[in-house]
Ligand SMILES: Nc1nc2c(ncn2[C@@H]2O[C@H](COP(=O)(O)OP(=O)(O)OP(=O)(O)O)[C@@H](O)[C@H]2O)c(=O)[nH]1
């Protein structure tokens with residue numbers, strides 16, 4: 001397998017949530033979320049109630065994948081920041097530690113300059129945690145973390161009722 | 162790649178429907194969408210051309226219930242089957258946990274099936290995956306049409322490895338959930354091995 005799968009634990013999840021909660025406030029943003037490059041939502045903060053975060057996550061990953069493909073074609077490694085400007089809301093997308101995607105949605109109450117500044121700091125902190133998680137996955141999982149091993153055929157069959 | 166969240170107790174996996182143009186990948190997802198309780202699925206997103214050919218991907222998130230206290234979520238994607246969208250197919254394959262190869266049973270699509278299957282293997286290899294290590298199933302679709310290749314012949318050509326395989330008529334839904342269930346099962350078994 002080319003990359004190890006991402007695993008999230010209570011402790012790291014709390015740390016990540018704290019960072020993006022703070023980013024939301026300090027950047028005056030409406031919504032902040034963190035997505036795995038494969039399109040899985042990791043964490044979100046802000047007014048998420050009316051937003052389809054699952055679709056947002058998948059399309060963000062698709063967007064990053066497509067621009068990453070474009071980057072390679074013109075000899076760039078990747079475009080680490082994308083910015084989409086709308087009539088009301090703007091989208092700031094950046095890659096953290098080559099592995100996860102940080103998305104900030106903001107309107108006129110904030111500005112691109114402020115978002116950029118706050119994202120930079122948050123990215124560094126997030127990267128540290130993500131790297132820690134990836135190491136933790138590579139190391140052998142503890143018995144307590146190995147719950148999946150107990151899944152039986154019966155459990156799987158029951159999923160489809 | 163699967164994403165296991167011990168904090169929110171969720172297992173997330175990615176399943177990709179692969180196969181030649183017009184074989185019925187999008188139709189599979191549309192049927193699953195239609196027949197799944199809205200509580201257990203999200204919106205289906207189709208990035209398609211004016212003529213409803215898949216341009217980048219279709220996406221359908223499903224949540225299938227709990228296993229040992231973990232919510233299981235499956236993200237279903239289709240690739241665009243048309244040959245010239247190869248760059249997009251490569252992107253969609255990234256992080257895949259399980260594959261459904263959808264073949265078009267019509268005689269005149271046999272070459273397209275073979276070409277697509279080989280293309281899938283090439284694209285997997287490019288990302289250092291090996292089909293031998295990835296859970297996958299095969300679906301022989303469009304069994305309702307008159308000009309179809311006999312099942313034994315399809316198996317011989319497309320399923321040399323003896324993966325679980327199913328006949329289907331995605332347009333009416335026959336075989337669609339059997340196929341999905343089989344790949345989900347393989348993915349979970351693989352996940353269990355990996356941990
Ligand atoms: N007769 C018949 N038609 C089918 C069946 N499944 C799909 N179709 C039709 O085949 C056509 C193409 O189906 P799609 O699901 O769009 O094909 P696709 O594989 O997504 O094609 P691309 O997006 O180009 O890769 C549609 O008109 C479907 O209605 C089937 O089982 N029987």
Ligand SMILES: [Mg+2]
Nearest residue numbers: 186187214215
């Ligand atoms: Mg399609």
